[in-house]
Amino acid sequence: MEIDTNSDFSSIDDIKQLQNQHFLSHLSYSLSHSVYYQSKFEALDLSLEDIQSIDDIHKIPVTTKEEIERHNVDFLAVSKKQIIEYVTTSGTLGDPISIALTHQDQQRLARNERRALELCQITAEDTIQITTTLDKRFMAGMAYYLGATALGASVIRSGIGDPDFQWDNIRRFEPTVLIAVPSFAYKFGNYLLSKGIDPKTTSVRKIVCIGEPIRDSNFEPNTLHQKLTELWDVTLHSTYASTEMATAFTECNEGIGGHLLPELIYVEILDDHNQPVAMGEVGEITVTPFGIEGMPLLRYKTGDLARLHTAPCLCGRNTPRLGAIEGRKGQMIKWKGTTLFPQQIENVLNHISEIDNYIIELSLDELGLDKLKVILPDHLDEYIIAQAQRLLQQRLRVNPILEQNTAAYISNEILPKGSRKPRRFVDKRELVH
Amino acid sequence: MEIDTNSDFSSIDDIKQLQNQHFLSHLSYSLSHSVYYQSKFEALDLSLEDIQSIDDIHKIPVTTKEEIERHNVDFLAVSKKQIIEYVTTSGTLGDPISIALTHQDQQRLARNERRALELCQITAEDTIQITTTLDKRFMAGMAYYLGATALGASVIRSGIGDPDFQWDNIRRFEPTVLIAVPSFAYKFGNYLLSKGIDPKTTSVRKIVCIGEPIRDSNFEPNTLHQKLTELWDVTLHSTYASTEMATAFTECNEGIGGHLLPELIYVEILDDHNQPVAMGEVGEITVTPFGIEGMPLLRYKTGDLARLHTAPCLCGRNTPRLGAIEGRKGQMIKWKGTTLFPQQIENVLNHISEIDNYIIELSLDELGLDKLKVILPDHLDEYIIAQAQRLLQQRLRVNPILEQNTAAYISNEILPKGSRKPRRFVDKRELVH
Incomplete structure (x- = not known):
């Protein structure tokens, strides 16, 4: 050839x-x-x-x-x-x-x-x-x-x-x-x-x-x-x-x-x-x-x-x-009046060098509205979390819920059993229905 | 072509x-x-x-x-x-x-x-x-x-x-x-x-x-x-x-x-x-x-x-x-004066239809002699174990140690993390040295 x-x-x-x-x-x-x-x-x-x-x-x-x-x-x-x-x-x-x-x-x-x-x-x-x-x-x-x-x-x-x-x-x-x-x-x-x-x-x-x-x-x-x-x-x-x-x-x-x-x-x-x-x-x-x-x-x-x-x-x-x-159409998030894409959140988080792993989790709240969470590893200090919150607010004008969880939980969500590609954005909206 | x-x-x-x-x-x-x-x-x-x-x-x-x-x-x-x-x-x-x-x-x-x-x-x-x-x-x-x-x-x-x-x-x-x-x-x-x-x-x-x-x-x-x-x-x-x-x-x-x-x-x-x-x-x-x-x-x-x-x-x-x-040369087992291959043990065990899973484990005892164990799932009744012992003795003239363990343990030994082919014979002799 x-x-x-x-x-x-x-x-x-x-x-x-x-x-x-x-x-x-x-x-x-x-x-x-x-x-x-x-x-x-x-x-x-x-x-x-x-x-x-x-x-x-x-x-x-x-x-x-x-x-x-x-x-x-x-x-x-x-x-x-x-x-x-x-x-x-x-x-x-x-x-x-x-x-x-x-x-x-x-x-x-x-x-x-x-x-x-x-x-x-x-x-x-x-x-x-x-x-x-x-x-x-x-x-x-x-x-x-x-x-x-x-x-x-x-x-x-x-x-x-x-x-x-x-x-x-x-x-x-x-x-x-x-x-x-x-x-x-x-x-x-x-x-x-x-x-x-x-x-x-x-x-x-x-x-x-x-x-x-x-x-x-x-x-x-x-x-x-x-x-x-x-x-x-x-x-x-x-x-x-x-x-x-x-x-x-x-x-x-x-x-x-x-x-x-x-x-x-x-x-x-x-x-x-x-x-x-x-x-x-x-x-x-x-x-x-x-x-x-x-x-x-x-x-x-x-x-x-x-x-x-x-x-x-x-x-x-x-x-x-x-x-x-810069984003993915089906992943458009409507969060308290603002429209954004997971990639935008990733771009912000990637600026904080201490944050080595994370997932962005989207689910529906009891009113059927988008509920946005960012889950960060539990080894991170409180001031890093605060910095993330501040940067997200400054750059994207959003305040997602920031939570911490074990590195194992995050790794497993990124690459669940049977999957062939890692993902940092977990859309749980479908599952709720 | x-x-x-x-x-x-x-x-x-x-x-x-x-x-x-x-x-x-x-x-x-x-x-x-x-x-x-x-x-x-x-x-x-x-x-x-x-x-x-x-x-x-x-x-x-x-x-x-x-x-x-x-x-x-x-x-x-x-x-x-x-x-x-x-x-x-x-x-x-x-x-x-x-x-x-x-x-x-x-x-x-x-x-x-x-x-x-x-x-x-x-x-x-x-x-x-x-x-x-x-x-x-x-x-x-x-x-x-x-x-x-x-x-x-x-x-x-x-x-x-x-x-x-x-x-x-x-x-x-x-x-x-x-x-x-x-x-x-x-x-x-x-x-x-x-x-x-x-x-x-x-x-x-x-x-x-x-x-x-x-x-x-x-x-x-x-x-x-x-x-x-x-x-x-x-x-x-x-x-x-x-x-x-x-x-x-x-x-x-x-x-x-x-x-x-x-x-x-x-x-x-x-x-x-x-x-x-x-x-x-x-x-x-x-x-x-x-x-x-x-x-x-x-x-x-x-x-x-x-x-x-x-x-x-x-x-x-x-x-x-x-x-x-019918066997594998490097897997020849010397067990109390008898020479045999794991495949021969597998052939015997495969005759007992209740036995759906097992591993054959070979290690060295404190004298450096081959120690042969067959590990069977713990859900098997005692009489099945006895039947296996009897058949092995009749057909191969050996009495390996029969043990029971969880199905999960056996599955993991058969296909350990990272391996690409299952194995029923686990040779632990190398590891001891």
Whole structure:
């Protein structure tokens, strides 16, 4: 599989043309194979001829998570025999969605992740330790494996958690790269320190970060980023992806947003009325991933909120870049008249270096209103708690209930039994009903 | 990757010729690339010319696990850059051995497992739930994934344990095949029953069994086999493999031994003096896996004890078949003058249908002698314990100490935290020193 990555450095116009070409072929495939899009277009009296180029994409209605949930089978564009794998979304906002992959999708996934790793300047000389799982129907774990081996790098399938085993892998195979959730890399680094091993002296020189932002909306390193680079002698690369889009946005060395892979995905930033927001404004990431055979999507609203940046990157690539995730639509909290997102609370808490772990818990009170709690480890002194309260009030104008609990309780809430990805935001509103 | 499986049905002579051809090319590769075999041959004044055909294989000294442990790096036959993955053995008999794979080895692994699944008559129409892990550097998990997707079957990467999640996969994707450790499939089936779900009414029609024998040395179904087919409406296929050999021996529908894949491996059954045992006798499985690029092996003594069967199979294949594993060399127990293997104790205990779980624990007493205990669940009545004692005495002429403990203790010993494969035999002799 030879990959031409030169297009990333083409002019903005050429990139748009490349995207246009992939879009039209993807649209044509979707309309000839997906029962769901066929009926949707028919119902709207919309045809392929109405969409002459990617500039007409706004004529196509957006696709929501609820639509995929409700009409899952109709989204399938191939016969059951062509399916080689079933994966699911992590289901942070409800029941996981099932996605079916074909051979071609498996190869596309490998290509996507190989491109993402190349953006981090990872080469065939590197050894990559994957500290996320390849079990539990998790697409990302397999994407890393397929992409890294396609690149020719060496892989160690380590799996989630278990710091002793992670260390055994580092000692044994001297990986240069970790693929990790940043807060896990931080916890693991501290575990090594507690065992008398300085993470800086290990072979690890890069951490590919998933699941949590390491910069704020101005690309400034957040506290997690600062803590990680104090602990490890590494460069950090943020990466954003999801099962539905099967494509990653990955930071190059400049660290000013995750680069779009132009032959694999088109991205729009939309408001609540599905209109594009002004350039540089926050809106909902809406994707049209190209070349997907099993379950093609058109204008899928991800629920994640971010900004898009189109100015050429200092690395020389002219591909658009996605900023840090600033919130998640389904996680909007209404708290005493104020609207906010868990990510905003995380950004504030991450500024207090003593706070090494926490969860944000949302439940319903007896009146059915949102009840917001931040649970902090019980080893923290009272003045740290007071500082957190003050900062939250200053920055977000909210006073959530601050509680303390054991480190074990917090760890278990972050990574409950059977889960494959840690979460700091625990939404208990559903459970109450 | 087109696979010619016709050779399995060729005449015994043609199979031998095919093996001869693969052997000579493998030998030539090993001697030109493996530092370890180069020095070994040089030290013995042995050259390629001395080995004209596979009939001369006995001139090559055997390779032991200890040699790979001690000279791991010298076994590597490629540059570090060509390595795409590191895996390790499970380390049941000491520190895990590291094995490096190249792209070609990854493809060979896929081919091997595809062939194994085809022997079970699994096709592109099937959906396979992998209930072992793909993490923890486990070769088998990845082999199943690569082989199954190469075959065109659909895969669900489920991971180890977690019966609720396993059931969610069955409910959601209706797999026709489980890949499972038989005792887990039994436990999981009973879990379903306890939830009011009859395993017989699920979509599962085949279980590919790994890690534990389901037949005795006469190919008669053992108790585990009987219990499984009472619980599930399935056919069972035993499969034997190891990380070092990267090749599986899998039962066809006749269930009379695991078929050798002639283009991928050669097998000898040797005694303690590295001489072939008489046909049909028990000895140590010694393998020469063909076509391995990263860490090629010649005459590797696996430590596993079994018999080889060469009479043509009722399925029409003329490939030799490996009988059930009857013991493991490093697990030989000397107990009050008698020599025995944990597998023999398991075979006896598996005859008592009330005994649904147990561990065999070997430690050293204060005199440094083997101390043998069988730990049974505390819900068992006294007369069952007495029956076990009687049967062990009758069949094996041993009286191990029988103890009872909680089901939780036994489960935890079978699958301790961080392990990727269950074990019923716990050797605590090493720990004492």
